[in-house]
Amino acid sequence: MTTTTIVKCLVWDLDNTLWRGTVLEDADVVLTDAVRDVVRALDGRGILQAVASKNDHDLAWKHLERLGMAEYFVLPHIGWGPKSQSVRAIAERLNFAPSTLAFVDDQPAERAEVAFHLPEVRCYAAEQVTALPTLPEFSPPESTVDSRRRRLMYQAGFARDHAREAWSGPDDDFLRSLDLRMTIAPAGPEEITRVEELTLRTSQMNATGVHYSDAALRALLADPGHEVLVVTMGDRFGPHGAVGIVLLATQPQVWHLKLLATSCRVVSFGAGAVILDWLTDRAARAGVHLMADFRRTERNRLMEVAYRFAGFMESGCACASPLGEPAGGVERLHLEPSPRPGPRTLTLTAAGSIPFTASATR
Template sequence: MSDKVSMVKCLVWDLDNTLWQGTLLEDGEVRLSDEIRKTIVELDARGILQAVASKNDHEPAWQRLEELGVAEYFVLARIGWGPKSASVRAIADELNFAHKTIAFIDDQPAERAEVQFHLPEVRCYEAEAAAGLLGLPEFTPRARTIDSGKRRQMYQAGFRREAERADFAGPDEEFLRSLELEMRIFPATEAELSRVEELTLRTSQMNATGVHYSDETLRGLLADPGHEVLVVTMDDRFGTHGAVGVVLVERLARVWHLKLLATSCRVVSFGAGAVILNWLVDQAARAGVHVVADFRRTERNRIMEIAYRFAGFAESGCACLEGAAAGGVERLHLAAERREGSGVVKLIAPELGVGLGLVK
């Protein structure tokens, strides 16, 4: 697939004579073809979210989706009698997706035109194109990551989590404790490489340098005993957040060089960056080494800079790392000291100073 093709992140389906054959209010019985069922299932496996925007009565339409065995595949449903453009806009807003990453499919030219007029960046498709969507480049990710097939479940868990947060009356820290958060940090394998590369490419607010590490570069670092390529995952009682971070560390005799820390924006509110940094600093203190972290200011990564500062990193420090930083990268220094673990997040992570045995 060409890198110039912008990927679709969510496909919004019309129902009558588009997703299913027939009109629910007129025909009563409607059918789902094998081709459309295959398309729904495969888009889900590719990590492309799906939603519904239909002019119908909500309860019978949703009931029919359940009877057809596909309701679970749709993260959001806007079923009612308002303009389709308003439904598509609401879906994009709730997912926090740019309109250019949304696609809409409908059998009615007037409905597609109405969406296109109000939301010109949304890509619109005729119902006849549904069976061929899987062959289009905008619906074909360059690589499937370890999280692709779980993306829909992660969003559905997120909606349940946010609903409970809205109803929670206590302090934020108490709510975070109630989530039973668990973070795992572990050495990457080839199976995680595509997700690690994706994190370095797509994460901007919580990326310490903005550097993209290619699959080829990451494979080389995996084979280098002097480097640790670490993946961070998070789970809670609602489900998994998937792979949410990557840590790249070069371990030298007197200093550990943190070349990259990137975390997903969706775990910022859980303090994931701070938990990772505290763990790394504690591990360095156990190993008796200094820590140097690369950091490059961008227009979007102010939150990551704050995380580094709160962890104790500063511009001045020992000249214990050979070679000068380049490309606007600063080297932040920290004399490592033992750190207490998080009282909110249960951490399962390797002990870097003495090998990779898991410690809690």
């Protein structure tokens, strides 16, 4: 059985493709409702959209703004170079494989030029635009909270990178300026797909490397003895999205942290240490012992450091006996928790005293 590769980014030509008319020849250009609906539909599915157009940049951009479409395009390449170069630059900036990009243009010669230099990029004629949302390659199997705001996350990331490049002071001061915020809350049914992805793809900050399937996570959601918590972050530029998972088994005397994983995108922020700080404070207030599963790998040294700084140690604690022996190289770390100051406003130490507002929703 062959699997359709989903398009992650659609690159648009403008004249007589996105809109009717040409910027340099017509007093005005027209965007049809049908094309506008296509752009919005793909955006809602988490498919990024960019521009590769041979045009006067300032004039074309004014039309995009006038039509209310500028916000939908993450990387507009408007100029006079070959469109294959623009498409390649877009793929590299997004760190996407060419096979996950598509290109739509009304000119056969332009499609041929892109296809010649980037044969993995799928090319479509302008006449096919309204049919694109019906094609399997533009129909991701799942729609998640993060997929629906993917464009905003990328735009925030580009703005954040630009601000960092322009910053002339110490890195710690820049990180403080971000106004980083963290939320820890029970995962909802529509967030499970993203949570499963984190268990599968995260390696640097993954305590065990155990993959929990969609079905297993949904079963734990329904189990009163387990908590499946999702960690999200944002800053003054916009959302980072879901960046972590906490899988916790709760018993009267002990809480068993089966999995802690955070995205590599927030490793530099020390998010794992912040989560452990919050969890330790919460366990202390509940009067329970904390136990965490951990498996050493070549890539998760930072997670081990986070556990050690939080106070977790090997121990022959009797609380582990009812759970049986861990399997597959997993060891059990233990902590007798004590209250941590300021459980609502946490200080991230790994990257230099950055305040988080961590709101834990129960």
